[in-house]
Amino acid sequence: MHKTISGFSKLSKSEKIDWIVETHFSNSTNAKSILMQYWNKNDKLQQLHDEFIENTITNYYLPFGVAPNFLINGKTYTIPMAIEESSVVAAASKAAKFWYDRGGFKARVISTTKIGQVHFTYNGSTNDLTLFFNGIKSKFFEDTETITKSMKKRGGGILDIELKNKTKDLKSYYQLHATFETVDAMGANFINSCLEQFASTLKRESEGSLEGDLNVVMSILSNYVPNCLVKAEVSCKVEELTENPNIAPEDFAEKFIQAVKIAEIEPYRAVTHNKGIMNGIDAVVLATGNDFRAVEAGIHAYASKNGKYTSLTHAEVTNGVFKFWMEIPLALGTVGGLTSLHPLVKLALEMLDKPSAKELMQIVAVAGLAQNFGALRSLTTTGIQEGHMKMHLMNILNQFEASSEEKEKLIAHFKTNTVTHSAVVEAIKALR
Structure with missing residues (x-):
């Protein structure tokens, strides 16, 4: 068992590596050379990467691939994907090619509202708290004017703030539930800054105005964004589902829809089904410098919104037309964060013709739908393992x-x- 170390973060990178090697790899001759072989020879670029996070000792590579031939709303894209799993890029590319000749993908953003909350406790009268909140609501907007100034110029800002009574679920628990529009930024820092100011305003105004104790627990954005929605879909006549000569188009459609219906009612299948969708989504989210953990958490919560975990995609045949679609929550940014820092992220966004956040939402949703189509096509025809x-x-x-x-x-x-x-x-x- 090794000793703990104090002041590790203050060591230089080479000192950190020496400590790691001495502590964990005393019997290994090549640990240090493995770490160092992933350093970028360009010192300036390496320093940029070192400063993305804390205690950096090397870079961790993921393959950066591309899936061409995506026709989305009449425009052709080559989609960048960063992922380690084999066959993901191939499946996306194959699905893109299949749908290119059948009208391509249609996508639209339904809404872009994001949520942030100030969680607090109050042990006085709910009526008093409600009257107090209504009386000071305008102050929340006034006190955040310096934070919201540049966001307002871009067409965003704070949309509304509500007081929510959660005391039935947890004793003395209330929320300030705020909705935001962050335009082309993912907006996490903007939202959190506004929320922390709301908390300060709430605390300041409550002193001497309320009987009872008001205590702010925390102020944080939510990665559940059920009102930041995008829809992606494909459709064609059933007789056009003619790629595999071993299965008739009607049989293919029937089996495909059955596979989707199974994922709609069986959580064990739905998790794997949706994981396949996330193969496509996460790969593009990573390549474009966005937060795939936030996207994952929000999407899986959405898959459970009716009390049972279910498929994100749906399929049907109506009047001889096969339709396959998905509606998912996505909070993405094309400005701020890594988007303006990481050279490959900048290149990825340029490859996509410098999309707005709304356009990127559509592209990412399409990548997920394409991935799911590819997986279901293999599962219901040749089996997943062959490819x-x-x-x-x-x-x-x-x-x-x-x-x-x-x-x-x-x-x-x-x-x-x-x-x-x-x-x-x-x-x-x-x-x-």
Whole structure:
């Protein structure tokens, strides 16, 4: 068991690495060289990355790929994706190509409202608190004018502030429930700054005006954004679902819809179903410098909004037309945060023709829908493993440090043979 260390954050990067190596890798000869081989040779760029977070010792690489041929609302996109899982980019690209010839994807933003809350307790009369709140409501707007000034110029700001009584759920618990419009910024820092000012105003104004104790617990934005919604969909005549010669279009549509209906009623399936959607969403969110953890938390909460976890996507056939769609909450930004700092993020946004936050919401939702279409198409026809394991083949070959010549022979071999880990191991042994 190693000793704790004081003042670690104050050490230089090389001192941090020396401590890490001495403490955790005393028997390893290459730990330090592994850490250092991921440093960027451009010192200025490396320093930029070092300063994104605390206690940085190296960079952690994810592949940055692209999925071309996405037709969204009549405009063609090449979508950047940062992800480590094989077959995700391939599935998105394949789905994009499939729908390109069938009218492409349609997407629209339904609303863009975000939420922040000041959580507080009050042990006096609810009527007194309500009258007090109504009397000082304008002060919340006045006291945040310096914070909201530049956001208002861009068309955003504080939309409304409500007092919410939550005492039935938790003794003495109330909220200031505020709604915001943050335009092209994700807006977390803006919202949190406003909320902390609301808390100060609330505390200041309550002193001497209310009988009973008012205590602010915390002030924080919510990553649940059920009123920041985007819809993405595809549709075509059933007879146009003709890519796989082994299945009739009508049978494909029926089986596909059945697979979606299963995910709508079976949470065990819905989680994996929605995880596939998030493969596409997270990859684009990461590539564009947005917060995929916030997106994940908000979307999964939305999938449970009716009290049971269910599929985010839906499908139907009406009057001979197959339709597949999804409605999800997304809070994204194209200004602020990493969007103006990380060179690859800037490049990703430029590749997407410098979208507004609303346009990026549409692109991200489409990537998720495309991913789900690709997964369901494989599941209901060839099975998921055929395509996935072929993509995974390269990872297995790299594990066994296969040479270029060995890779060439083994890739040719597995074009007509089923890929499993044991089959690949046997083939490598036989070849060697």
